[in-house]
Amino acid sequence: MAAGATATSLQTGAAFRRRPGFPAWLVLTPLLVWLILFVIVPTVVLIVLSLGEQKGLGTIHFTFTLKNYARAFDWTWLKVLLISVNYALLTTIICTIVGYPAAYFIGRSSERMRNILLTLVMIPFWTSFLIRTYAWITILSKEGLLNAFLVSAKIIPDPIGILYTPFASVLGLVYNYLPFMILPIYTSVERLDNALIEAAYDLGAGPLRAFSQVIIPLTQPGIVAGALLVFIPSIAMFAITNLMGGGDPPTIGDVIHKQFTSGRNQPFGAALGCLLLLIFFFSLWVTRRQRAE
Amino acid sequence: MIAFLAVLALANCGKAPQPPTASQPATPTPTPTQAAEPAGDADKNLNIFCWSEYIPQAIVDAFTKETGIKVSVETYASNEEMLAKLFAGGGTYDLIQPSEYVIEGLIKENMLTPIDRQAIPNMKNIAPEFTSMSFDPGNKYSIPYMAGTVGIVVNTELVQDDIKTYNDVFQEKFRKNIVVLDDAREIVSWGFESMGIPINEVSDENLEKVRPVLEKWLPLVKVFDSDSPKTALLNGDVALGVVWAGEGAILLNEDKKFKWVVPAEGAHLFVDSLAIPKSAKHVKNAELFINFILRPDISAKVSEAFPYLNPNVAARELLTPAQRNNPASFPTADQLANMQTFKDIGEQATKIDELVTSLKAQ
Numbered sequence: 001m002a003a004g005a006t007a008t009s010l011q012t013g014a015a016f017r018r019r020p021g022f023p024a025w026l027v028l029t030p031l032l033v034w035l036i037l038f039v040i041v042p043t044v045v046l047i048v049l050s051l052g053e054q055k056g057l058g059t060i061h062f063t064f065t066l067k068n069y070a071r072a073f074d075w076t077w078l079k080v081l082l083i084s085v086n087y088a089l090l091t092t093i094i095c096t097i098v099g100y101p102a103a104y105f106i107g108r109s110s111e112r113m114r115n116i117l118l119t120l121v122m123i124p125f126w127t128s129f130l131i132r133t134y135a136w137i138t139i140l141s142k143e144g145l146l147n148a149f150l151v152s153a154k155i156i157p158d159p160i161g162i163l164y165t166p167f168a169s170v171l172g173l174v175y176n177y178l179p180f181m182i183l184p185i186y187t188s189v190e191r192l193d194n195a196l197i198e199a200a201y202d203l204g205a206g207p208l209r210a211f212s213q214v215i216i217p218l219t220q221p222g223i224v225a226g227a228l229l230v231f232i233p234s235i236a237m238f239a240i241t242n243l244m245g246g247g248d249p250p251t252i253g254d255v256i257h258k259q260f261t262s263g264r265n266q267p268f269g270a271a272l273g274c275l276l277l278l279i280f281f282f283s284l285w286v287t288r289r290q291r292a293e
Numbered sequence: 294m295i296a297f298l299a300v301l302a303l304a305n306c307g308k309a310p311q312p313p314t315a316s317q318p319a320t321p322t323p324t325p326t327q328a329a330e331p332a333g334d335a336d337k338n339l340n341i342f343c344w345s346e347y348i349p350q351a352i353v354d355a356f357t358k359e360t361g362i363k364v365s366v367e368t369y370a371s372n373e374e375m376l377a378k379l380f381a382g383g384g385t386y387d388l389i390q391p392s393e394y395v396i397e398g399l400i401k402e403n404m405l406t407p408i409d410r411q412a413i414p415n416m417k418n419i420a421p422e423f424t425s426m427s428f429d430p431g432n433k434y435s436i437p438y439m440a441g442t443v444g445i446v447v448n449t450e451l452v453q454d455d456i457k458t459y460n461d462v463f464q465e466k467f468r469k470n471i472v473v474l475d476d477a478r479e480i481v482s483w484g485f486e487s488m489g490i491p492i493n494e495v496s497d498e499n500l501e502k503v504r505p506v507l508e509k510w511l512p513l514v515k516v517f518d519s520d521s522p523k524t525a526l527l528n529g530d531v532a533l534g535v536v537w538a539g540e541g542a543i544l545l546n547e548d549k550k551f552k553w554v555v556p557a558e559g560a561h562l563f564v565d566s567l568a569i570p571k572s573a574k575h576v577k578n579a580e581l582f583i584n585f586i587l588r589p590d591i592s593a594k595v596s597e598a599f600p601y602l603n604p605n606v607a608a609r610e611l612l613t614p615a616q617r618n619n620p621a622s623f624p625t626a627d628q629l630a631n632m633q634t635f636k637d638i639g640e641q642a643t644k645i646d647e648l649v650t651s652l653k654a655q
Contacts, residue, residue: 058380076651141528246516263646
């Protein structure tokens with residue numbers, strides 16, 4: 001979300017620099033308090049915890065050891081991380097391919113149509129994400145709606161297993177995060193200057209060239225913001241991969257969750273969490289650099 | 294991002310929840326039966342921290358109605374989640390509901406208050422085989438609430454074989470047709486049982502011995518689910534499952550095509566008990582609640598909602614024959630003799646988790 005906001009300020013001109021006065025700080029206070037309480041403090045707790053050791057039933061000794069990190073680089077956990085990054089990348093790519101045309105279409109329609117379409121994009125958020133995921137279970141299961149339809153339409157002879165496969169996991173992830181891709185791209189498309197596209201045509205560009213060399217670069221901030229908003233949460237998501245993917249293969253979010261529960265090793269879970277944090281910072285840094293170019 | 298924040302929040306959880314409504318006047322409206330009840334604490338509040346889906350709300354309400362004690366219930370999904378909060382926050386829970394191996398650990402770390410047995414006359418309703426168990430000899434710190442096992446559910450429409458053992462379940466022909474509990478310790482103990490290793494001897498050598506067995510088993514599994522393993526079986530997505538007996542009992546009630554099998558190698562018996570943490574502020578109220586829930590009519594209502602193995606003999610008599618004869622709820626005496634309970638294994642839990650994770654991701 002923050003990424004979307006910076007994208008806006010970049011386009012409207014970031015040349016305006018002034019030190020914020022007292023009223024500005026006053027207005028910012030709630031946000032700062034929120035950030036300190038719910039971002040800074042938990043992160044510090046996480047880092048300190050990751051340097052400790054858990055003994056017995058649950059007491060944590062702060063020994064400032066690095067062994068949790070040493071253990072985190074074992075192939076077992078790196079493999080799980082890789083699986084999660086793969087899922088997240090696949091989700092981001094599919095969301096971009098599906099989301100871009102949709103966002104473009106919405107951004108280019110008439111104002112009335114646009115509002116209707118945007119509402120349609122948001123409607124899934126009106127119900128809880130868990131309920132939507134359970135709905136998918138009733139659709140995809142062997143005795144579910146989709147299989148019943150396919151069998152009765154004689155497209156397939158016997159019900160096939162769709163639920164509890166990696167395919168179902170990615171489907172669930174794409175379904176859940178697609179709006180986070182559509183909305184930022186839509187904002188970019190909406191601001192597209194028609195004159196520039198017309199100019200491209202006037203200068204002899206075909207539709208393909210105008211699209212790839214004018215429209216795509218102009219809407220790139222939206223694509224980058226959307227990709228971040230999809231990629232980062234999908235790495236750590238474990239509810240969808242557990243419910244729709246059957247928890248097989250395990251994902252990093254699930255493994256971290258288990259360290260805090262049955263694995264009885266909170267410090268190790270915290271170390272894995274810190275590694276995830278590094279990945280997030282890395283992806284932010286990459287997109288930053290891209291935007292700066 | 295939300296999931297990420299949730300992970301962060303986990304690290305920070307266990308902050309003391311809101312204090313038990315101090316603004317409430319100390320004397321609630323008296324109820325007719327109140328005078329007859331043994332006196333609880335002066336402060337008419339009780340904070341219960343229990344498993345989710347384990348104590349029916351109707352029973353909590355009935356307790357409040359009878360005693361005037363205001364109950365607040367907080368729930369957890371695993372023993373370790375409860376421990377994390379207990380260790381972090383402490384003083385707010387009056388009654389917890391740990392499983393046997395956790396009770397053992399809590400007693401070891403001196404975190405439980407001895408229960409005044411004079412206040413629990415209904416203890417007489419508990420079957421002798423569930424009293425004075427090895428984790429708490431003499432029931433000084435814990436009173437059994439519900440017990441249960443883990444066993445095999447077979448969808449007989451899809452599987453005609455006679456399934457008797459864990460090895461019968463984990464066969465190549467049932468590849469991606471199996472649901473199991475997403476619980477590393479459970480999975481390892483099945484492997485141990487199939488090899489005749491006692492389930493509590495979690496030494497490094499034994500874990501190495503069980504590795505090749507699990508290496509063969511885990512890729513055959515389609516779904517790992519501890520919360521509701523019955524879903525995959527009900528929807529026909531898998532034909533076999535190794536699940537909690539409570540889930541099995543519900544499946545058996547749901548459809549005759551499901552069959553319950555207690556593994557021939559033996560199974561894990563869990564006993565969830567009620568205990569009072571050292572930091573509890575309403576010990577007498579907690580004891581009142583324990584005694585209340587051991588009443589036959591109340592305990593039978595729990596069985597109705599959650600068909601586990603009820604250790605309360607007087608309550609069993611109030612159950613319908615169908616409930617009493619559900620083989621998943623009530624194993625035979627022979628089967629029961631072949632079952633083992635978990636002991637606290639300390640830091641070996643970490644090794645078990647690593648073993649199972651690495652085999653799941655192979």
